[in-house]
Amino acid sequence: MRKYPIATLLLAVAALSHAxxxxxxLTPDPAIVAEGKKLFxxxxxxxxxxxxxxxxxxxxxxxxxxxxxPSDEMVFNTIKNGRQGTAMSGFGSDLTDEQIWTIITWVxxxxxxxxxxxx
Amino acid sequence: MHPKCKSHAAALRKAVALGGLLLAVALPHAAxAQKPTPVSADMLLNAGMDPNNWLMAGRDYxxxxxxxxxxxxTRNVKRLVPVYSFSLGTLDAQNTTPLVVDGxxxxxxxxxxxxxxxxxxxxxxxxxxxxxxxxxxxxxxxDVGNRGAxxxxxxxxxxxxxxxxxxxxxxxxxxxxxxTVGDWTKAQTMTVAPLVVKGKVIVGMSGxxxxxxxxxxxxxxxxxxxxxxxxxxxxxxxPGADTWGDTxxxxxxxxxxxxxxxxxxxAALDTLYWSTGNPNPDWDGMGRxxxxxxxxxxxxLNPDDGSIKFHYQYTPWDVWDFDGVNETILADIxxxxxxxxxxxxxxxxxxxxxxxxxIWAKEISKVNWATxxxxxxxxxxxxxxVPTYDHKATNVCPASEGGKWWNPMSYSPKNMMVxxxxxxxxxxxxxxxxxxxxxxxxxxxxxADWIKGHGQLVGFDATTxxxxxxxxxxxxxxxxxxxxxxxxxxxxxxxxxxxxxxxxSGEELWSYQTGSGIVGSPISFAIEGKQYIAVPSxxxxxxxxxxxxxxxxxxxxxxxxxxxTIFVFALFDR
Numbered sequence: 001m002r003k004y005p006i007a008t009l010l011l012a013v014a015a016l017s018h019a020x021x022x023x024x025x026l027t028p029d030p031a032i033v034a035e036g037k038k039l040f041x042x043x044x045x046x047x048x049x050x051x052x053x054x055x056x057x058x059x060x061x062x063x064x065x066x067x068x069x070p071s072d073e074m075v076f077n078t079i080k081n082g083r084q085g086t087a088m089s090g091f092g093s094d095l096t097d098e099q100i101w102t103i104i105t106w107v108x109x110x111x112x113x114x115x116x117x118x119x
Numbered sequence: 120m121h122p123k124c125k126s127h128a129a130a131l132r133k134a135v136a137l138g139g140l141l142l143a144v145a146l147p148h149a150a151x152a153q154k155p156t157p158v159s160a161d162m163l164l165n166a167g168m169d170p171n172n173w174l175m176a177g178r179d180y181x182x183x184x185x186x187x188x189x190x191x192x193t194r195n196v197k198r199l200v201p202v203y204s205f206s207l208g209t210l211d212a213q214n215t216t217p218l219v220v221d222g223x224x225x226x227x228x229x230x231x232x233x234x235x236x237x238x239x240x241x242x243x244x245x246x247x248x249x250x251x252x253x254x255x256x257x258x259x260x261x262d263v264g265n266r267g268a269x270x271x272x273x274x275x276x277x278x279x280x281x282x283x284x285x286x287x288x289x290x291x292x293x294x295x296x297x298x299t300v301g302d303w304t305k306a307q308t309m310t311v312a313p314l315v316v317k318g319k320v321i322v323g324m325s326g327x328x329x330x331x332x333x334x335x336x337x338x339x340x341x342x343x344x345x346x347x348x349x350x351x352x353x354x355x356x357x358p359g360a361d362t363w364g365d366t367x368x369x370x371x372x373x374x375x376x377x378x379x380x381x382x383x384x385x386a387a388l389d390t391l392y393w394s395t396g397n398p399n400p401d402w403d404g405m406g407r408x409x410x411x412x413x414x415x416x417x418x419x420l421n422p423d424d425g426s427i428k429f430h431y432q433y434t435p436w437d438v439w440d441f442d443g444v445n446e447t448i449l450a451d452i453x454x455x456x457x458x459x460x461x462x463x464x465x466x467x468x469x470x471x472x473x474x475x476x477x478i479w480a481k482e483i484s485k486v487n488w489a490t491x492x493x494x495x496x497x498x499x500x501x502x503x504x505v506p507t508y509d510h511k512a513t514n515v516c517p518a519s520e521g522g523k524w525w526n527p528m529s530y531s532p533k534n535m536m537v538x539x540x541x542x543x544x545x546x547x548x549x550x551x552x553x554x555x556x557x558x559x560x561x562x563x564x565x566x567a568d569w570i571k572g573h574g575q576l577v578g579f580d581a582t583t584x585x586x587x588x589x590x591x592x593x594x595x596x597x598x599x600x601x602x603x604x605x606x607x608x609x610x611x612x613x614x615x616x617x618x619x620x621x622x623x624s625g626e627e628l629w630s631y632q633t634g635s636g637i638v639g640s641p642i643s644f645a646i647e648g649k650q651y652i653a654v655p656s657x658x659x660x661x662x663x664x665x666x667x668x669x670x671x672x673x674x675x676x677x678x679x680x681x682x683x684t685i686f687v688f689a690l691f692d693r
Contacts, residue, residue, distance in 0.1 A: 042553075044560035047260055047328065047663075051567065054669035055677055057212075057262055057662045062669075085230070087211055087256035087263050087659075094257075 019080075024072045026098075026105045028112075036106025039099055043091060053107055058088065062110040075104050155235075155289045156221040158270045163315060164386055173642040176216045176267040176312035177527065180384040181449035184529035185602045186643035190650035191690060192605040196619045196629045198691045202651065203241030207683030208232060212264035212638050212659030216312060216527075216599065217685060219644035219653075220270055225289075227265040227312075228683050229659065231279040235292060238653075239646050241687065245292030249279045258306045258558065260328040261661035264638075266381070267312030269320065271340050276320050278309035284322055284338060298343040300324075300336050305557045307331055312381045316391060316422045319346050323378025327396045327414075327442070328562060330373035330555045335382075335393050335418075337425060349425035351376035351395045351413050359412035370407040373555055375399030376414045380444045380525060383458065384422065385472060391422040392458055392472065396444035397437050401519075402506060403550045403563025404438035411436055415443035417460060419475060429475040433462045434498065438505055438550065439488060440519040447472075448530045448537070452582050459530060459581065461523035461539045464488070464498075465516065467579060481584035483523050483577055484543045485516040506548040511566065518546035518569055518672060520664045524595065527640055530581060531602035534622050537579045538608040542595035544572030544664060544672035569664050569672040576600070576610055578625050588625030594665075594673045598654070599640025609652065611637025613665070613676050617654050617686065635682045649689060657683035 026032055040046060040053065048058035055061070070078075079100045082090035091100070158174060166172070167179030170187045178184050191199060207213055207228035217226040224238040231249035236242065256263055259280055268277040274286045274295055282301035287294060300322065301307030306329035314321045318340050324333040337346040352374045353359040363371035375398050382393030395418060398404075398411040415434040418427050433443040440463075447458040449472060457478060460468045465486035469478040477496020488505075489498035506512040521542060528539040551565030574595035578588040598611030607628070608620045613636040619629040636658030643652045658679045665676040 042559075044257060047560055047562070047661075048256075050663055050666060051668035055666050057659060060666075060669070060677065082253055082256070084253070085210070087259070089254040089257035091257065093254070 019076060020073065022073050022076060024101050024104055024108070026101045028105055028109050032102055033106050033109045036102045036104070039095070039103050040106060043094060045103070048087065053110055061107050062114050064111070072104060075107070076100055079103065155223055155273070157273045157289070158220055160318070163271065171645040172221065173217070173219045173644050175218065175269060175314060176381045177383065177446065178642070180386065182381070182383040182446050182527070183448055183532065184527055184600065184640065185531050185533070187604045188643050188645055188650045189604040191603065191607065191652065193607060193621050193628060195690060196605070196607060199619070199629055199631070199652065199688045200691045201631070202687045202689045204687070205234070205236055205241045205685040207234070207655070207657060207685065209683050210659070210681040211657070212262040213655040213657030213683040214264040214266045214310065214639050214660060215655050216267040216640040217642050217653055217655065218268055218270055219642065222646045224653070225268050225270060225275050226655070226685055227268050227277050229262065229264050229657070231265065233268060233275070233277050233287070235275070238644060238651065238687070247287055247292045249283060249285060251279070252281055252303065255280050255303060255308070258303055258329070259308050259325065262659045264310050264660060266310055266379070269313040269315050271315040271320070274340070276313045276315070278311055278313060278322050280308050280310065282307050282309050284313065284320065284343065286340070286343060296343040298338065300345070305329070305331065307333065309379070311379045314381050314384065315340055316384045319422065321382065321391065321393070323380070323393065325377050325379040327375025327377040327399050328401060328560055330399055330557055330561050331375055332372055333375060333377045335378045335420070335425065337422070347425035349418070349420060349427070351378060351418070353412065362409040362412045364406065364408040366408070367406040373399060374407065374411060374414065377444055380446050383447045383449050385449055385456070388456070388473065389422065390428060390472070391420040392447045392449070393418050393420060394444050394447060394460070397440050397442040400553060400561045400563025401440040402438055402548055402567070403552060404436055405507065405550065409436060415441060417447050417458065417470070419472070431470050431475040431477065431496070433460070433466070433468065434464045439464070439515060439548065442519065445523060445525055446527050448528070450530055450532065450581060459537055461528050463517070463519060463521040463524060465522035467537065467539060467584060469584060479584050481579065481586070483539055483541050484521065484575070485545070487514070487516045506550040508550055508552065508565070511547060511549040513547045514545050514570065515548060516545040517542070518544045518664060520544065520595070524597070526597055526638070527599040529600040529602040529608065531622055533604050534602070534606070535581045536587065536602070536622050537581045538600045538602055538610070538622065539577045539579065540596035540598060540600055540610055541575045541577050542572060542672070543575060544595070545570045567667065568670065569667050571670070571674065572672045574612070574673070576608070576620065576625070578608070578622065590620065590625045590627065594676060598637040601641040601643060603643055609641045609654070611641070611654060611656070613637070613658065613673070613679060615656060617641070617656070631686070631688070633684065633686050634680070635684070636679050651687055651689050653685055653687045655683070655685050657681060
């Protein structure tokens, strides 16, 4: 037990912030979708990911190419904790879990609309 | 300019003429590649006449980015081949200009890394990595990049995104001192390449996309102790503070005015020239009606105390994010001592550097936000191109990135030419009211739609401002430019092509695919008489102009490949 105390502690801390096996609890209600876009803009996501999340210095979040169509869990953890070694910061201190899901709901809706319209 | 040098231009011409001789006499330095040469104040003052080295980001205090080396010429440039490549070890924007001191290259990389490299072989001598806070990326508008280092004495200096300025031992890469000059949690961040002047390390700040009030700092090169700080926006009660309107008493307090491009220095006039960026919020001018001094200006500063001698403002009351932070190149043209400045507002300027008086401005790209200039050099604004909350200004030319973006241009005193990396892209803008919170973006934008355009490299006659040639390309030239005494201009593209052009005609003579987009700046140096040319490759930075909203000015640049590498070239030895 004394051999790995720091590693054990780090794993425990990581487990607190890194959610696994989760899915979006929100439904794409129009009000939630609209709020998601507002949060995306207000938080500054658009500065990197562009207007309507169509990509700028950061990737386009609305197409299927984005990181092999990531799971809800991956998107949630990326927004919350960031991606080490990249410019993607964690926004866990700026956004509640519900707000993160609200943004994901909007991004998913943009992805769906894009598929529907072919644009 | 050193007082010993009666005429910088004349001395430079002499240096070009004697290029071969200087190469020969400098051999003892270059032969000992692994023992770093301390950099003296005289070396910095005479950097323009030293063909072998590249001692500061702009190459010399005038910021010419002109190499007097002439082994590689318009006739033989086709024989240029890669000698080695050096991985920078990080992704994202490689905005750097490498330095070379007697055979050792000092090069920064994105994400706060720096390397010393044997410039002949590409072998790493040391590396240093400054640990960054996890969340630094969201405090930087335009990537976690860096624009280069400075060398002086036995130290190498660089600035980090989280606002540290660090002095490293030139031989070992060990930290000598590390000072924090800003609060990154309030978006006071750094990407600048420092400039050492009179024993002081001069640095500037990024962060004007957030509510900030930014500055230029001078630090003692030995200790890192602050010698002076020059805020670019006057405090309440100071001259110029009344240019921020009367509707918002805190407009200037959070008015931005960044300083992230390295300045220039004239030793004869003992004046430091440093440019300033956009006001905040970027596109919403409704709460700051006035000239918003000293944003979008070049400040002529006393390097001993940072006091302002005079200034010239390129874009008073900027509501287009024209961000006039670009470099000033000091040139002697005719009997005039001037600075040349290519601005994102679309104009190439010629300004008297003894008093800041306007001489001329010429269009780099199409300009329609201004219809001309008053005799004093103030732009005459087309009100239809001013975005407000209820007026969407359409087809505003140029868009925020220029004209000329931040990537440095080059001035060849040999050919009296200025070569400007540029683009022809316009934009539709609707201003929007956004909330002012420290550490949060405050762009003041409701809608922005970039209109598809194209890139260009433009060669100007430095004396008259006449456009001599223009190279049109699918994408903007996103690298800095280097000119050489071999009659060449080197520049790079987002697609990763590193190209050489005939400076007299703009004819493309050579090209090499580096594998990722080029957003840094090329240099040239010599070791034992052999000329080398180096360029950083590695796509990144703020590329919203290219793909914004799924459209943008160059939408084919979506998903460009990243990866940082320095490529070094020399003539093929037959």
